Each structure stands twice: as C-alpha cells, then as structure tokens.
Amino acid sequence: MTKSPNPSEFAIASPAPDADTGPLAIEARDLVKRFDGTIAVDGVDISVPAGTIFGILGPNGAGKTTTLRMLLGIIDPDSGTRRVLGSDNPHAIAHRIGYLPEERGLYPAMKAVDAIAFVGALRGLPRDEGRRRGRELLEEYGFGHIADRQIRQMSKGQAQTVQLLATLVHKPDLIVLDEPFSGLDAISQGRLEKLIRGLAIDGTTVIFSTHVLSHAERLCERIAIIAGGKVPFHGLVSTARDRLPPQVHLETRNVDGPWRAALPPEAEPQLRSTGGALFDFSLTGEVEPLLTALIEGGAGIQALSIERAGLHDAFVAIAGEAAARALEQDAEGVAR
Amino acid sequence: MNMSHSAFSRFWRSIMVIASRDFGAILFSRSFIFFLLGPLFPVFVIGMAGGIGASVSGKAVTPVLGIAMEAAETDAFLAARDRLSGSVAHLPETFIVIRLKPGERVMARSLLERAKSGSPVVALLSGPLANPKLTGPGGSVDMWKGPVALIAAEALRPQSSTLPSVTVDKTISARADTARKRIRTAQASQTLLFLLTMLLAGMVMSNMVEEKANKIIEVLAAAVPMDAVFFGKLIAMLGVSLVGLSVWGVVGLAIMLAGGGIPSFAPPAVGWPMFALLGLVYFSFAYLLLGSLFLTIGGLAATVREVQTLSMPATMLQLLVFFFASYALGAMGEPIELAAILFPLTSPYSMLARAAVEPDLLPHLGAIVWQALCVTLIIKGGATLFRRTVMKSGPAVSRNSFFRWLTGRRKPA
Numbered sequence: 001m002t003k004s005p006n007p008s009e010f011a012i013a014s015p016a017p018d019a020d021t022g023p024l025a026i027e028a029r030d031l032v033k034r035f036d037g038t039i040a041v042d043g044v045d046i047s048v049p050a051g052t053i054f055g056i057l058g059p060n061g062a063g064k065t066t067t068l069r070m071l072l073g074i075i076d077p078d079s080g081t082r083r084v085l086g087s088d089n090p091h092a093i094a095h096r097i098g099y100l101p102e103e104r105g106l107y108p109a110m111k112a113v114d115a116i117a118f119v120g121a122l123r124g125l126p127r128d129e130g131r132r133r134g135r136e137l138l139e140e141y142g143f144g145h146i147a148d149r150q151i152r153q154m155s156k157g158q159a160q161t162v163q164l165l166a167t168l169v170h171k172p173d174l175i176v177l178d179e180p181f182s183g184l185d186a187i188s189q190g191r192l193e194k195l196i197r198g199l200a201i202d203g204t205t206v207i208f209s210t211h212v213l214s215h216a217e218r219l220c221e222r223i224a225i226i227a228g229g230k231v232p233f234h235g236l237v238s239t240a241r242d243r244l245p246p247q248v249h250l251e252t253r254n255v256d257g258p259w260r261a262a263l264p265p266e267a268e269p270q271l272r273s274t275g276g277a278l279f280d281f282s283l284t285g286e287v288e289p290l291l292t293a294l295i296e297g298g299a300g301i302q303a304l305s306i307e308r309a310g311l312h313d314a315f316v317a318i319a320g321e322a323a324a325r326a327l328e329q330d331a332e333g334v335a336r
Numbered sequence: 337m338n339m340s341h342s343a344f345s346r347f348w349r350s351i352m353v354i355a356s357r358d359f360g361a362i363l364f365s366r367s368f369i370f371f372l373l374g375p376l377f378p379v380f381v382i383g384m385a386g387g388i389g390a391s392v393s394g395k396a397v398t399p400v401l402g403i404a405m406e407a408a409e410t411d412a413f414l415a416a417r418d419r420l421s422g423s424v425a426h427l428p429e430t431f432i433v434i435r436l437k438p439g440e441r442v443m444a445r446s447l448l449e450r451a452k453s454g455s456p457v458v459a460l461l462s463g464p465l466a467n468p469k470l471t472g473p474g475g476s477v478d479m480w481k482g483p484v485a486l487i488a489a490e491a492l493r494p495q496s497s498t499l500p501s502v503t504v505d506k507t508i509s510a511r512a513d514t515a516r517k518r519i520r521t522a523q524a525s526q527t528l529l530f531l532l533t534m535l536l537a538g539m540v541m542s543n544m545v546e547e548k549a550n551k552i553i554e555v556l557a558a559a560v561p562m563d564a565v566f567f568g569k570l571i572a573m574l575g576v577s578l579v580g581l582s583v584w585g586v587v588g589l590a591i592m593l594a595g596g597g598i599p600s601f602a603p604p605a606v607g608w609p610m611f612a613l614l615g616l617v618y619f620s621f622a623y624l625l626l627g628s629l630f631l632t633i634g635g636l637a638a639t640v641r642e643v644q645t646l647s648m649p650a651t652m653l654q655l656l657v658f659f660f661a662s663y664a665l666g667a668m669g670e671p672i673e674l675a676a677i678l679f680p681l682t683s684p685y686s687m688l689a690r691a692a693v694e695p696d697l698l699p700h701l702g703a704i705v706w707q708a709l710c711v712t713l714i715i716k717g718g719a720t721l722f723r724r725t726v727m728k729s730g731p732a733v734s735r736n737s738f739f740r741w742l743t744g745r746r747k748p749a
Contacts, residue, residue, distance in 0.1 A: 035728050074557045075727055091401045091561055092343070099558040109361065122559035124346070164554075246377030 024083075025050040025174050026071060029082035033066050042229040043080070048207055048222070050173075053200045055216035055237075056209040058226035058317060064209040065102050067226065068178050072099055085174055095124035098167035102178035102209075104160055108152035112138060112162045115151055119166035130169055133198045137165040141191070157188055164192070168199075175199060177208035181215055193219060217311040227319040237311060244309035244317055245282040250294075251303040252276050259297025262290050276302060318328035350560035354568025359575045360545075371576075373581055374535065400709075401428035401480055402457035404442045407435040409465045409491070416490035428480050431457055444471035445507060463503065465491050471505040478504075479692065515693065522665055522692035524601060525615060526685050530658040533622045534651065536577040540627045541634035541650060542643045543569050548662055548726070557727060562719040566635075569713070570627050574620060581619075604692040614691045614700060621707040622684035626654065632718030636725055653681075661685030664689030668693060677703060680710035 026048035033041040039065040048054040058064045070077045073090030087093045106115045115129030116137065125133075138147045143161060151159050160183055167175060177196075181189050196206050196219055210216055216223055216237070223240060225233040233240055255269055255277045264284060270275035282291070283306060294301055362368055403410055410432060421427055426631040436442060444460045447473060459472025459480060465488045469476045479732050481502050488500045547553040547565075556565050630650055637643045664676030676686040687703045 069554075069558075072558045074554065075723070091559075092346075094559050097558075099555070101551070101554035101558070103551040103554060105553070105555060107357070107361065107546075107552060109365075109549060118353070118357055119555060119559070122350065122556065124349065 003300035021244055024048060025052075026054075026082075026084050026207065028067075028071060028082045029080055031067065031070055031077045031082065033063075033070060033075070033077050040229055041070070041077070044224075044226065044229070044231050046071075046224050046231065046234065048205060050205050051200065051203050052205060052221050053196060053219050054205070054207040054225060055223040056207065057211065057213060057216055057223055058209070059211055059319065062226040062319075063229040064226050065178055068176055068207075068209060072097065072176060094122075095170060096173045098123070098162055098170065098172035098175040098179055100167045100175075100177045102182075104163050104183075106151045106159060106163055106166075108150065110151055111148050112143070112151065112154070112158075113147045115162055115168040116169050119163075120169040120244045123170040123172070125170040133169050134165065137169060138162075141165065141195075156183060157185065158186065161188070164195075172204065174205045174207070177206065179210060180208050181210060181212055189215070213312045213315055223311075225315060225318050233314075234317045240314040240318065241309050241311060244314050245284055246306050246308050248279070248281050248283045248290075249303070249305045249307070250281075250299075250301070251280040252279070252294075253300030254298065257297050259294050259299040262293030262297065276300070307336060347561065347564055350564035351571060354556070354560070354565055355421045355571040355575065358569055358572030362572065362576050363579065368576075372580060399429070399458045399476060400456040401484070402431050402433040402448075402460045404433045404444065404447060404460055404462045405436060405465070406438055406440070410435055412491040413461075413465065413487060416487045420487060420490055422481070424486065427483050429456075433457065433460065436535045444469065444505065448472065448507060453719075462603060466496065466500050466501060467503060469503040469505060472507055474506045477506055514602060518605060518693045519665065521601040521604050522689035523662070525604075525611075525688050525692055526658070526661055526665065529615070529619055529622055529685055530654070530661075532577075532581065532638055533626055534654050534658075535624055536573070536580070540570065540573050541630040541637075541646060542640065543573065543631055543644060544635040544722075545637070545640055548638075553727075557723075562723050562727070563716055566628065566631055566715045566719045566722075569631060570624055573627060574623055577623060605695040606691045606697065608683060610697070611691055615688060617704060618684035618688045618691075621704070621711065624682075624711045625680050625707065625714065626657070627682070628714040632714065632721060635718065635722045657681045658685065661689070665689045679704075680707065680714075683707050683710075 024047050026046060028044060028046045031041055031044040031046075032039070044063070044067050046056075046067070056064045056067065066075070066165050069075045070080075071082055071090065073084075082088070082090075084090045085093050090097065107118070110118065113131050113134045116125050116134030117125075120130030120133070121127050134145050135144070138144050141161065143158065143165075146158055146162075147156060151162065154162070164177075164180065167177070180192060180196075182190060193215065196208070199206055205301055208215075208219075220237055222235060223233070223237055225240070233243070250263075251272075253276045255271065259285050262280060264281050267279045268283035269279055271277050287306060292303075362371075403413065405413065414430065414432075414743055417427055417430060431448065434442065442462055444462045448457070448460050459470055459476040461468055461470055461484060463469035468480060468488050470484060472480075481504060485499050488502070491495070492500065544553075547556060553623070606614065606628045633641050633646055633650070637646060660679070661676055661682040662685075664673045664682065667673050669692070673686060673690075676682040677690075683703055684707060687700060691700065
C-alpha cells in the first residue's frame with residue numbers, strides 16, 4: 001500500500017540547471033496561459049538539458065499540450081519567458097525543431113513521401129532532399145511499400161508513422177512529441193521507444209508528453225509532472241521515485257512479539273488463515289536495524305521484500321498532493 | 337544543412353512552400369476543371385441576354401440621320417438614297433424632321449438639342465444639296481460625311497456630276513468625344529475587374545477550413561509564422577486565378593476572332609500595353625485585398641457551414657465595392673473619387689478607371705504602394721486575429737493591446 005508522504009517532503013525541485021546538466025535545450029520560466037479567463041498553465045518552469053530524453057507527465061487537461069505549444073511558439077504565453085535552443089523566437093530556429101502534435105494531421109491527397117518532404121520544406125529542407133530522405137526513412141522503418149501511397153489510403157497507424165518520420169526528416173536538434181504513443185499498437189510503441197532512444201544517442205534532445213508513465217519510466221532521465229497547470233515536480237526520474245520511501249512486504253510466522261516495536265505504528269497485521277501475519281509498510285529508517293529487530297525479536301520471517309517506489313506511485317502521490325495544494329490555495333483565495 | 341538564416345528569406349521561403357503546395361493541390365485536382373468551366377455558365381447567360389438585347393436595340397435605337405431641308409431637295413435626297421441602297425451598304429437611316437419652305441432657314445444645333453433624349457436622331461442634315469451641312473456629335477458626322485456626299489451627288493445628277501463638299505458642325509468636340517469613349521472603356525474595365533474578382537476572391541474564404549479539418553494547422557503554425565501561411569495561401573490562389581484568366585483569355589480571344597471581331601473600345605489614356613499591365617496589377621491587388629479579408633473571415637469560421645453562411649454577405653460586400661467605384665467614376669477629380677482611391681477595397685477599381693481616362697502614371701505608383709501596404713496590414717491583422725481567436729494565442733484582444741500591436745510597442749517586461 002502506498003502511503004501519501006508529508007507535504008513538506010514535496011518541495012518543488014529547482015528547474016535551474018544543475019552543474020551536471022550541461023547546456024539547456026529548453027528553458028522556460030514562469031509561463032502563464034489563460035483561455036477565456038480560465039488559467040490553463042500557471043507559472044510553469046521547465047529546463048531540459050540538451051541531448052536528453054525529457055518527459056512531461058500529467059493527467060488529461062493538466063496543461064501539457066499548452067506548455068508544449070508555448071515552447072514551440074504556436075501560441076504566446078500571457079506572461080513568462082521561454083528560450084528554445086538559445087533563441088527567444090522558436091520560429092527563428094524552426095529548422096532545428098521537429099514537432100509531432102497531439103492531433104495528427106496531414107493533407108489526405110498527399111503521398112507519404114511528399115508529405116514528409118512538405119513538412120521538411122516547412123522547416124527549411126529543400127523539397128527534393130526531403131523526398132530523398134523521406135524515402136530513406138520509410139525504407140529504414142519498414143514502410144517503404146507505402147512511400148507512394150496517399151495518406152487517405154493509409155491506416156491510422158501508418159499515417160501516424162509517416163507524420164512521425166516527417167518530424168525527423170530535416171534532422172532537427174530538438175524533437176517535441178505530444179502524446180506520441182497514443183493510437184499506436186504495442187509493436188509500434190516498442191518501435192517508437194527504440195527510435196527515441198536512438199535519437200538521444202545521436203545527440204538529439206527529445207521532449208515528449210504522456211499520461212502513460214511506463215514509457216517515461218523506461219525512456220526518460222528527467223521529467224516534469226504537470227497537474228492543474230502547475231509543475232509540482234521537475235527533475236530526475238530517480239529523484240521522483242526516491243520521494244516515496246521503499247515499500248516493505250513482510251510475512252511472519254508470529255503475529256506479535258517485541259519485534260513489533262521495530263515496525264511503524266501504521267503497520268497493521270493482516271492475519272493469515274494458516275497462521276502468522278502479513279505487513280505492508282513504508283521503510284522510514286535503515287534496513288539493518290529493522291532486520292536485526294525482526295531476527296532477534298523472533299518474528300519468524302517467512303518472506304521479506306523491500307521495493308523502491310515506482311514512477312506511477314510517485315506520480316499519484318505528487319499529482320494528488322499538488323491537487324490538494326491547489327484546492328487549499330483556492331480556498332485561501334475565497335477566504336481573502 | 338545549408339539554409340539561409342535571414343529572417344526575410346526564411347519568411348519568403350515559408351510563403352512559397354505554402355503557396356506551391358496549395359497551387360499544386362488545386363491545379364492538379366479534378367475540381368480545377370470545373371473551376372475553368374465555371375465562367376461558361378454566366379457567359380452563356382450573358383450571351384443569351386445580350387443576343388436578345390442586341391436584337392431589341394438593333395430595332396429600337398439604330399442611329400438615324402434627321403433631315404431638315406427644303407421639300408424638293410428632301411424628296412430628291414430620299415429618292416437618291418433609295419436608288420443607291422441597292423448597291424451601297426451602310427447608308428444612313430433617315431427621318432424627315434422638317435420640310436422647309438423655299439428660302440427658309442433652320443438652326444440645326446437648337447433643333448438637335450430640342451430632340452427628346454430617347455430620339456434616334458443623332459445628327460441633322462441641312463443646307464442645300466450642293467453644299468449640305470451635317471450637324472451632330474463627332475463620331476456620327478465623321479461616319480456619315482462620305483455617304484451623305486454620295487447621296488447628295490446622286491440627287492443632283494444629271495445637273496451636276498461633282499461630289500458636293502459636306503460642311504461639318506460637330507456638337508461635341510473630338511476631345512470631349514474621346515473622353516466620353518474613354519469613360520466607357522473605364523466602365524468596361526471596372527466591370528471586368530469586378531466580375532473576375534467576384535469569381536475568384538470568394539474562393540479563398542474556405543481555404544483555411546481544409547487545414548483546420550485535417551488538423552495540419554498545428555504543423556504549419558509550429559513551423560512558420562501565421563502571416564506566411566496567409567500570404568502563401570493568397571499567392572497560391574492568385575496563381576490559380578491567373579492560370580484561369582490566361583485560359584479564359586485565350587479561349588475568349590479565339591471565340592471573338594472566330595465570331596468576327598473584338599469589341600472596339602476607345603484606347604485608354606495610358607495606351608493599351610500599359611493599360612493591360614495596370615489591369616493585371618490592379619486585378620492582383622483587388623484580388624489580394626478582398627481575398628485577404630475573406631481569408632481572415634473564413635479562417636475564423638469553425639465549419640464549412642459557417643463559411644457558406646458568410647458567402648452571401650461577402651458577395652454583397654463585393655457589390656458595394658463595385659457600386660462605390662462605379663459611382664466615383666462619374667465624379668472624377670472630386671473628393672468622392674479620392675475617397676474611392678484611398679479606400680483600399682475600391683482603390684484598384686478607381687485607379688484602373690483613372691488609367692483609362694488620365695495619362696499620368698505617377699499616381700499609379702503611389703496607389704500600388706498604398707494597396708500593397710493595405711494587403712500587408714490586412715494579412716498581418718488577419719493572422720494575428722487567427723492566432724488569438726482560433727489558435728488561442730496571446731491575451732484577449734483589448735484596446736490597449738491592439739494599439740500596442742498597431743504601434744509595434746511591446747509591453748514592458
């Protein structure tokens with residue numbers, strides 16, 4: 001059972017570049033965006049080190065897409081600053097950026113190779129070069145047979161792959177993918193994960209949004225969690241997971257004894273029909289004193305596992321906490 | 337990658353990428369055939385109406401030569417005309433205005449002026465047969481001078497075998513006549529410009545719907561400024577329009593040549609080659625000005641149905657523009673004409689009309705710069721509005737932010 005940690009443990013990680021992050025591909029400060037008076041993004045800070053895979057995680061409607069659209073210059077923030085690849089104007093460096101929007105779209109009458117070349121041309125790649133590279137990319141990813149097929153004649157997955165390849169055709173330094181895994185089958189998702197890893201190995205910065213945490217857990221070194229338009233966590237995935245204490249699962253032959261004093265007070269026993277008890281609790285201290293107390297206290301250990309918290313648990317805890325905090329702030333605002 | 341980093345070349349390249357995609361997509365679509373055939377329907381209707389009209393007007397308003405001579409000479413003239421009509425073509429139709437008594441004189445000009453405005457009599461023949469006098473507008477008297485001399489000579493035979501000298505009294509000076517004819521040229525050019533613009537500019541209204549329906553607008557907006565998308569789309573449609581114009585022009589010319597001739601208009605004041613060039617330029621600007629406005633309006637529409645609903649008021653707007661420009665044509669040199677020249681949407685119409693009537697070229701340079709500036713401002717405003725309302729970019733448009741945008745001042749950080 002996951003326990004919600006104390007709110008004081010969730011100090012927002014500073015997005016300022018650490019000594020070990022190196023140059024930043026994206027640096028956004030205090031981005032604010034309102035739509036028709038409703039605040040969608042409320043003071044978001046994001047720093048993405050160059051050459052890394054960065055995940056933006058959050059539930060639907062959290063403000064992920066709005067944040068990405070502001071970073072790309074599709075929309076302007078109401079306030080705040082953004083620097084992308086060293087430029088304040090994302091359109092000025094459009095040739096160094098690739099973007100896969102959440103709502104996929106290509107011209108239905110275009111052939112796959114022309115669609116790729118067209119998106120490349122929008123980013124400054126000569127049309128002929130775009131066609132040549134488009135054909136190469138399609139071959140490389142096993143879609144050579146649809147190169148001359150119109151988008152309207154393709155399956156949704158094929159069209160989505162064509163659009164993904166179109167974001168890569170001009171060899172950008174930064175690739176922004178908004179919910180790239182949605183709509184893909186398991187095989188295509190695995191293929192996309194491999195592609196993203198390959199891009200990062202080649203030095204490309206990849207930033208993607210998702211509400212499927214397993215992708216972020218497998219791919220990202222760093223993440224930002226967005227909830228209610230705010231960023232309650234920003235930093236290393238390992239740091240997010242370490243925000244929660246390890247979870248202990250203990251099975252004992254005995255139900256009571258002096259060893260129970262070593263267990264936290266909330267660790268209630270679940271009695272087994274065959275005798276003995278089960279305990280699930282968070283490890284708040286060191287492992288060794290607990291083991292010593294269990295062995296010397298005669299607990300009769302039958303099974304013991306200590307697991308590090310997963311990203312999912314960390315996310316639920318962090319996003320839940322943020323929502324609670326936002327609620328408190330709303331209440332304070334009303335009271336004022 | 338070998339890419340230019342100059343902002344302008346990047347902007348221009350973006351425009352051309354959008355324009356070439358749209359141009360190709362329209363030109364190589366099956367619907368382009370229907371686009372080319374489109375004008376055939378109004379041409380057919382106009383042709384039918386014109387045929388009926390020509391038949392009616394041929395009977396009703398054939399110009400007639402009025403005769404105000406002594407009775408004997410009148411009879412001799414009409415008899416001679418009848419004798420010649422079997423062998424000579426294009427003799428004037430005649431009408432006896434008054435049979436004068438011997439020695440009686442007539443004031444031809446005042447007689448003509450007293451004629452009712454609907455009267456077919458456009459010129460008056462007076463004086464003795466040996467020295468006939470033709471009074472009337474320059475065009476008519478020039479046209480009838482030769483035939484009248486011929487008929488008078490026939491009437492005088494066998495007493496005289498010489499061709500009498502016809503005295504001409506032009507009621508409208510050649511200069512005024514030319515000016516009047518040039519105004520007709522101006523009217524015709526305005527009407528042609530209106531028809532072409534009406535046919536083509538409305539097409540851009542639904543242009544952004546495809547991008548919004550296919551969700552590709554996000555890809556475009558992330559890669560290029562929205563102004564470039566608007567410019568690109570307008571240029572593509574202008575290109576398509578010019579292709580259409582070329583096809584229709586060639587076909588129309590071939591039909592006219594095959595049908596026996598090209599309608600004659602007085603040469604415009606700037607000359608035909610310059611007039612044709614200015615016509616092309618002003619068509620482009622009339623199209624771009626109206627098209628940029630329609631593109632903006634259409635861009636704000638959420639559905640095809642909304643675009644269809646907007647089509648009717650858009651057509652009404654075009655009609656208003658045409659009527660205003662036509663009205664200003666009748667008041668050349670007056671403030672109303674200046675207003676029509678300064679108002680962006682009527683400016684191309686008024687300037688084209690001016691090219692038909694006035695030979696000065698310098699005002700055209702100023703007008704072209706003004707119209708180009710207006711196109712840029714409308715597109716810039718349209719793109720900003722699109723970003724703010726459709727893309728939901730930036731704060732809501734307020735008076736202060738609007739003026740900041742207008743003056744280029746940025747909000748202090």
